[in-house]
Amino acid sequence: MDNHIAIVEDDPNIQNIVSAFLKKEGYQVSILGSAEEGLALWKTNPPDMWILDIMLPGMDGYEFCKKIRNQSEVPIIIISAKDEEIDKILGLELGGDDYLTKPFSPRELVARVKRLFKRTTKNKASKISxxxxxxxxxxxxxxxxxxxxxxxxxxxxxxxxxxxxxxxxxxxxxxxxxxxxxxxxxxxxxxxxxxxxxxxxxxxxxxxxxxxxxxxxxxxxxxxxxx
The missing domain is CATH 1.10.10.10 (Winged helix-like DNA-binding domain superfamily/Winged helix DNA-binding domain)
Incomplete structure (x- = not known):
């Protein structure tokens, strides 16, 4: 397994835990502390999936999600401390494929990553017809x-x-x-x-x-x- 996943998250603890669980499953992982760093990575080494926090320094996750979705169908999982329904709807409406509320189980996140990769791969194959x-x-x-x-x-x-x-x-x-x-x-x-x-x-x-x-x-x- 060599899928590349980018984590855009400014909390070092979450960075380390999520990264460790994903690497254990065989994924390549890039850690970015801001949306601006994420955009720089997008230009040089675009990942196969984004795991994106909403509350970020500088550009927030909603704006970043919108920018990425305007250019690509790459899968995006949003993670956020915001648990209001309107926040979830906004995140999904802007192009997020899944939404996970903090605190969350790293194992659940890994399971969602696997499901989303499986689904997007299947969708790409079916669209050919x-x-x-x-x-x-x-x-x-x-x-x-x-x-x-x-x-x-x-x-x-x-x-x-x-x-x-x-x-x-x-x-x-x-x-x-x-x-x-x-x-x-x-x-x-x-x-x-x-x-x-x-x-x-x-x-x-x-x-x-x-x-x-x-x-x-x-x-x-x-x-x-x-x-």
């Missing part, structure tokens, strides 16, 4: 470039927002249960609540107000054909 363009009504998804257009205007969407809309657009008018969407977007090894699906739909509707994304009451969601 997607058509280059998926279109339904005014919604167009470019699966090669991971770009989404609504009524001919490009929309700024996160990785999971794109993945959910791609699933729905490829199966227009079909109702998906929350459990199905959770499995398809987050992966079969995700152990969180299906509330994550509702939160994701709310964010999509806020960004694309006229999108015919319907609630199937007591079941889940579907994308209705506009015609």
């Amino acid at each position: 997607y058509n280059h363009i998926v279109k339904t009504g005014s919604l167009v998804l470019n699966t090669k470039e991971r770009r989404l257009f609504w009524q001919a205007e490009e929309q700024d969407v996160t990785t999971k927002e794109f993945d959910m809309l791609l699933i729905l657009a490829e199966n227009v008018n079909r109702a998906f249960s929350r459990e199905e969407l959770l499995m398809k977007v987050w992966g079969t090894d995700y152990f969180g609540s299906d509330r994550a699906v509702d939160d994701l739909v709310k964010r999509i509707r806020k960004k694309i107000a006229d999108l015919p994304l319907e609630t199937v009451w007591g079941y889940g969601y579907r994308l209705r054909n506009e015609e």
Whole structure:
């Protein structure tokens, strides 16, 4: 195993503990004390995954996450002492793939790292079979470039927002249960609540107000054909 993981964290104790557990599993580890150091590493030796603290000196983790996500789909796990739901939602909305609240078990972090690597590797393989363009009504998804257009205007969407809309657009008018969407977007090894699906739909509707994304009451969601 030679995946390179970068830890952006200013607490030396957390740096040392997390680094030790990851190295024990065979990962290459880089430790950065600030987002600015992380950006410098991104230019010279970009990692295969980021483990990112939110409260950092200088640029905070949210801004750093946004900068990285604008350039790459590299996996990002956010760790933070902030336990408010709004902080978790903001972190995931800006492109984080997972969110872990301090204090946490290093073993749990390692388990999430393994699951996320497994899921992203599987997703990369499955995307090869997607058509280059998926279109339904005014919604167009470019699966090669991971770009989404609504009524001919490009929309700024996160990785999971794109993945959910791609699933729905490829199966227009079909109702998906929350459990199905959770499995398809987050992966079969995700152990969180299906509330994550509702939160994701709310964010999509806020960004694309006229999108015919319907609630199937007591079941889940579907994308209705506009015609």
